[in-house]
Amino acid sequence: MDGPTSKSKTNDKIVSSLSIYETVKDSHEYMIKGFSAAKGIGVGKYTESRRFTVGGHDWVIHFYPAGETKATEEYVSLYLNIVSPIEVRATYEFKLLDQSEKGKHGVHKVSSRTFNTAEINRTWGYAEYMKRSELENSRYLKDDCLTIQCTIGIVQTRDETVQTDRVEDEKPYVILVPQSDMCKNLKGLLESEIGSDITFHVGNETFRAHKSILAARSPVFRAQFFGLVGNPDMETVAVKEFEPFAFTDVIALQSYDVMHAMLLFLYSDELPEPRELSDSDSLCSSTMLMQHLLDAADRYDLARLKLMCEAKLCEEITTDTVATTLALAEQHQCLQLKTFCVNFAAKPENLRGKCCV
Missing domain, CATH: 3.30.710.10 (Potassium Channel Kv1.1; Chain A)
Structure with a gap:
């Protein structure tokens, strides 16, 4: 997505500045084998994915198989945590991969947040991501194995300056240069x-x-x-x-x-x-x-x-x-x-x- 532009005029040149906003996306899959044993770790306890990098920033996934709090113990909770010491604006999406090989991945959750390690709360996600009883009878759990896919989009900005010759009508023009002979x-x-x-x-x-x-x-x-x-x-x-x-x-x-x-x-x-x-x-x-x-x-x-x-x-x-x-x-x-x-x-x-x- 392109951002705003501004122009300033000199006697012979037109200088244009351009702000460009781009989103860099990548995904990480976190597999949990032995889900039935993991849910026994208790309320408020989580398993953690290995650290992975998207857009130059490090992240980890926190999965609470028995819920984050007593109030959400009937659910599985899922959070994304930024590890890199920097503020970044990002979108993130969680979804469970279909283990039946039909490709019908589900339980999509999408959010946009500003992550900042300087804040006390640098983790964002869902306390009631999915009811555990529904998960245990779904196509997302097979052979006691569960795979969570997290897709992160990092919003990045870059600035460019373009200097062009000024023409009387101030309209852009293109000069076609033939190939070298x-x-x-x-x-x-x-x-x-x-x-x-x-x-x-x-x-x-x-x-x-x-x-x-x-x-x-x-x-x-x-x-x-x-x-x-x-x-x-x-x-x-x-x-x-x-x-x-x-x-x-x-x-x-x-x-x-x-x-x-x-x-x-x-x-x-x-x-x-x-x-x-x-x-x-x-x-x-x-x-x-x-x-x-x-x-x-x-x-x-x-x-x-x-x-x-x-x-x-x-x-x-x-x-x-x-x-x-x-x-x-x-x-x-x-x-x-x-x-x-x-x-x-x-x-x-x-x-x-x-x-x-």
Whole structure:
């Protein structure tokens, strides 16, 4: 529930103050086993729940199985007691839980009080909560067991101050801010090659890029271009083949595709899709790309890209790719990926129809 607001005007600003009232609710269940024995403790004697916390304040429940006073000895009495040394305004509700499993909880009692431990009486509740004879024949008592649920709502207040620019008509307005398109702009910069100052030779192919962006994204490129033994005037780089291990029964990806995929990540911080590199969109080509790209990520110290490749390989694992993926995980110390591959291979259903060499 929101409270009142007030405003004060300055030459250029409007300062608003706001009081907000909120209710924090939580429940505690107090179970009494052996009710027939408990009622023998006598009039004015109570059992006490363990201390519990609601809204940052400590509470206990007092239950009088033989009544609080001589005048109420035919009833069970029920009270809520605050333990924390503070004043607090709260609502509280008692109800007995239905032991017949029909969910018809009953004997609801709801009150709103200000609890204060500085007062002599810091306990509030009901001297005549329920007649004991009715309780003993009700669905709330089963196997000599009784469960009391107490729900407490703490009223809390917080103040906020908001400062806004003053407009002539003093009406609120909203300016819609579009989502960031920096990723799109940087990828466009890579594709257009505008301002590029470094050329990568990958086999018979070339890529143009920007040393500053690459250095900001990769510690390896930063050392290569601007480190103590780096060369900021470098204009070309020959990239070795991305062949982390030998594939069987498949055609290895071109190193050109792997370099292209890594550059797209460096400029966008996103995992590129295989269709961004070629027309093929098969699971096989996707898995192969992730395998080679993981090798590149490890080589250029791209921790985020490496983890993204690991996660993608886990999603795409099959009986045909688990062996090569496990070898790759072992080679590049990818412990999570290695564990996943071992667990996958250990399942009999995943090895059905396969034979060990």
